[in-house]
Amino acid sequence: KQYRIAVIPGDGIGKEVMPEGLRVLEAAAKKHGVSLHFDHFDFSSWDYYEKHGQMMPDDWKEKIGKHDAIYFGAVGWPAKIPDHVSLWGSLIKFRREFDQYVNLRPVRLMPGVPSPLAGRKPGDIDFWVVRENTEGEYSSVGGRMFPDTDREFVTQQTVMTRVGVDRILKFAFELAQSRPKKHLTSATKSNGISITMPYWDERVEAMAKKYPGVKWDKYHIDILTANFVLHPDWFDVVVGSNLFGDILSDLGPACTGTIGIAPSGNINPEGNFPSVFEPVHGSAPDIAGQGIANPIGAIWSGAMMLEHLGEKVAGKSIVDAIERTLAERTLRTKDLGGNADTTACGKAVAEMVD
Amino acid sequence: KQYRIAVIPGDGIGKEVMPEGLRVLEAAAKKHGVSLHFDHFDFSSWDYYEKHGQMMPDDWKEKIGKHDAIYFGAVGWPAKIPDHVSLWGSLIKFRREFDQYVNLRPVRLMPGVPSPLAGRKPGDIDFWVVRENTEGEYSSVGGRMFPDTDREFVTQQTVMTRVGVDRILKFAFELAQSRPKKHLTSATKSNGISITMPYWDERVEAMAKKYPGVKWDKYHIDILTANFVLHPDWFDVVVGSNLFGDILSDLGPACTGTIGIAPSGNINPEGNFPSVFEPVHGSAPDIAGQGIANPIGAIWSGAMMLEHLGEKVAGKSIVDAIERTLAERTLRTKDLGGNADTTACGKAVAEMVD
Numbered sequence: 001k002q003y004r005i006a007v008i009p010g011d012g013i014g015k016e017v018m019p020e021g022l023r024v025l026e027a028a029a030k031k032h033g034v035s036l037h038f039d040h041f042d043f044s045s046w047d048y049y050e051k052h053g054q055m056m057p058d059d060w061k062e063k064i065g066k067h068d069a070i071y072f073g074a075v076g077w078p079a080k081i082p083d084h085v086s087l088w089g090s091l092i093k094f095r096r097e098f099d100q101y102v103n104l105r106p107v108r109l110m111p112g113v114p115s116p117l118a119g120r121k122p123g124d125i126d127f128w129v130v131r132e133n134t135e136g137e138y139s140s141v142g143g144r145m146f147p148d149t150d151r152e153f154v155t156q157q158t159v160m161t162r163v164g165v166d167r168i169l170k171f172a173f174e175l176a177q178s179r180p181k182k183h184l185t186s187a188t189k190s191n192g193i194s195i196t197m198p199y200w201d202e203r204v205e206a207m208a209k210k211y212p213g214v215k216w217d218k219y220h221i222d223i224l225t226a227n228f229v230l231h232p233d234w235f236d237v238v239v240g241s242n243l244f245g246d247i248l249s250d251l252g253p254a255c256t257g258t259i260g261i262a263p264s265g266n267i268n269p270e271g272n273f274p275s276v277f278e279p280v281h282g283s284a285p286d287i288a289g290q291g292i293a294n295p296i297g298a299i300w301s302g303a304m305m306l307e308h309l310g311e312k313v314a315g316k317s318i319v320d321a322i323e324r325t326l327a328e329r330t331l332r333t334k335d336l337g338g339n340a341d342t343t344a345c346g347k348a349v350a351e352m353v354d
Numbered sequence: 355k356q357y358r359i360a361v362i363p364g365d366g367i368g369k370e371v372m373p374e375g376l377r378v379l380e381a382a383a384k385k386h387g388v389s390l391h392f393d394h395f396d397f398s399s400w401d402y403y404e405k406h407g408q409m410m411p412d413d414w415k416e417k418i419g420k421h422d423a424i425y426f427g428a429v430g431w432p433a434k435i436p437d438h439v440s441l442w443g444s445l446i447k448f449r450r451e452f453d454q455y456v457n458l459r460p461v462r463l464m465p466g467v468p469s470p471l472a473g474r475k476p477g478d479i480d481f482w483v484v485r486e487n488t489e490g491e492y493s494s495v496g497g498r499m500f501p502d503t504d505r506e507f508v509t510q511q512t513v514m515t516r517v518g519v520d521r522i523l524k525f526a527f528e529l530a531q532s533r534p535k536k537h538l539t540s541a542t543k544s545n546g547i548s549i550t551m552p553y554w555d556e557r558v559e560a561m562a563k564k565y566p567g568v569k570w571d572k573y574h575i576d577i578l579t580a581n582f583v584l585h586p587d588w589f590d591v592v593v594g595s596n597l598f599g600d601i602l603s604d605l606g607p608a609c610t611g612t613i614g615i616a617p618s619g620n621i622n623p624e625g626n627f628p629s630v631f632e633p634v635h636g637s638a639p640d641i642a643g644q645g646i647a648n649p650i651g652a653i654w655s656g657a658m659m660l661e662h663l664g665e666k667v668a669g670k671s672i673v674d675a676i677e678r679t680l681a682e683r684t685l686r687t688k689d690l691g692g693n694a695d696t697t698a699c700g701k702a703v704a705e706m707v708d
């Protein structure tokens with residue numbers, strides 16, 4: 001079967017790292033007899049917005065909704081376009097309208113990437129953050145009253161649905177069950193956020209009954225962030241609401257040295273819609289155009305995409321190639337103390353794939 | 355003037371650390387000619403709840419509402435009493451009903467306390483977290499619909515009032531202005547939480563105009579937690595909503611080695627009601643009764659209380675004594691690699707006060 005991939009480089013360094021991601025995907029596809037077809041799109045970018053006054057064409061769903069996956073660079077350029085236009089007009093739209101209810105991010109300490117945590121070595125930190133990606137704290141329900149007076153107030157609702165909570169928990173428990181440690185940690189704050197978070201806890205407890213082989217625990221988000229720093233070796237699969245997952249999936253990669261190499265998947269597990277794979281880093285206007293961006297986040301996201309498509313061997317070959325590349329100082333980009341530029345680093349990974 | 359302090363040890367190790375806190379307060383008071391009068395209360399504890407079926411007497415406000423400050427140990431014992439009864443029946447009640455709208459916590463790397471962050475030394479990390487303590491995400495507005503069906507959902511509102519947001523920002527800007535670096539960082543998430551957080555940002559911008567001498571910046575909470583780990587030296591005063599402040603004031607102390615020694619103040623700056631000073635740690639049922647709890651959190655909270663009362667010299671003398679005590683391995687408790695018990699550590703600090 002041939003996989004059809006929609007490629008959207010977006011803004012800034014998105015445009016620089018994507019060619020390297022594609023280079024490595026092509027190398028892995030060739031080695032492992034996987035057939036990939038790429039369609040390139042220029043929307044979901046500042047350039048497109050400048051020309052058309054909107055982030056995406058009206059028929060964006062027809063254009064990319066039938067692809068097997070979407071391979072995404074980065075979007076946003078705060079100095080030119082407000083976040084709520086660029087992000088809510090593309091990335092968050094994909095998540096909602098393609099029902100990508102899982103945001104999946106590995107937290108893994110890689111060779112060659114020094115951890116800011118004292119004494120942690122590759123192998124010590126290796127877990128997944130599973131984030132609910134469509135509801136929770138990122139709702140659009142709320143408003144403002146008595147504007148510009150002393151009585152002014154704003155409200156915004158957090159919304160958790162049975163369907164929404166149960167399906168993300170199911171995904172997280174399944175993932176935990178598939179791993180050697182079979183350990184799930186739930187992020188809560190039911191001692192302070194007294195309505196939605198106790199509900200989350202209740203659903204975790206109910207779901208846990210269906211997975212007797214999975215050991216599970218829960219921590220309030222405040223002490224959980226502390227434990228990411230103090231005991232990152234405690235975790236295997238960590239599941240959280242939209243906001244808590246967002247926080248943990250930036251903090252986790254920070255504990256492993258750099259969010260510059262972290263990948264992510266915005267996944268619709270049922271395959272009713274395409275899933276989006278993108279590096280965690282943004283468009284980085286400050287270093288865009290210099291050819292120095294680290295392409296590992298994009299490349300690793302490509303590996304996650306292959307695994308999602310069922311091509312696990314090809315996907316793993318990329319992750320292995322990343323590890324071998326990072327282990328060599330000269331093949332790393334500047335941000336990791338190396339002297340390779342974006343292209344040299346991408347080429348190195350492509351050559352390492354086997 | 356004589357200060358009247360209400361002393362509430364609460365549960366678990368709260369009862370063990372408070373005598374040491376009092377010992378040190380008495381030593382500092384004597385040295386610096388400060389007159390303190392202590393009234394002891396047994397409510398806000400599991401013991402009291404067991405006898406009376408409620409956490410506090412009906413007339414708790416009359417009993418402690420006229421004191422100059424409340425010196426608090428720890429409350430909660432999840433195995434015996436649910437958090438929403440113990441915490442919402444005492445700690446969170448104080449915050450709301452005594453309008454303690456500031457939660458103030460130092461993040462400081464102390465001598466003798468190894469940081470989990472590689473290569474950080476005392477002096478490298480020294481900032482304050484200022485947390486809104488009465489509204490925001492900790493609201494009681496919301497509910498559940500269609501229970502036990504597939505359509506079930508829960509909602510909970512985040513509520514930010516003009517009064518509530520402006521007064522915490524004012525406190526934070528004033529604090530920043532009083533410090534050598536004059537730098538304020540605001541925690542936001544306006545790119546995802548699209549109604550309340552842009553309002554927070556708007557109020558920060560308005561307040562900043564009144565403090566032209568303060569440099570300020572803002573970070574989304576996800577990358578801000580990452581920066582606590584990667585660049586803790588960037589911060590001077592960090593202000594956040596109830597939830598964001600809660601997270602940052604556990605993560606911050608974790609980055610400085612232990613939340614076991616962190617102090618906090620729940621402050622009503624106008625002095626209309628007493629403020630509560632308490633260690634960040636909880637009642638720690640697992641180590642209660644062994645005499646090994648670290649009393650530094652309680653002692654340091656006592657120092658914050660003196661400073662709040664205007665006795666800055668006496669307060670500082672305690673913080674200095676803590677630093678000198680922690681620098682000696684033998685005077686530290688077990689959790690910090692020493693061999694002193696709770697009392698020995700408390701006595702050491704009391705003797706160091708000058």
Ligand SMILES: CC(C)[C@H](C(=O)O)[C@@H](O)C(=O)O
Pocket residue numbers: 191192222441600
């Ligand atoms: C115990 C809990 C309700 C409380 C909070 O979240 O406010 C605690 O974490 C704190 O920071 O004082």
Ligand SMILES: CC(C)[C@H](C(=O)O)[C@@H](O)C(=O)O
Pocket residue numbers: 087246545546576
């Ligand atoms: C850009 C922003 C809206 C987004 C989020 O909060 O979801 C980002 O932080 C992410 O994690 O993908």
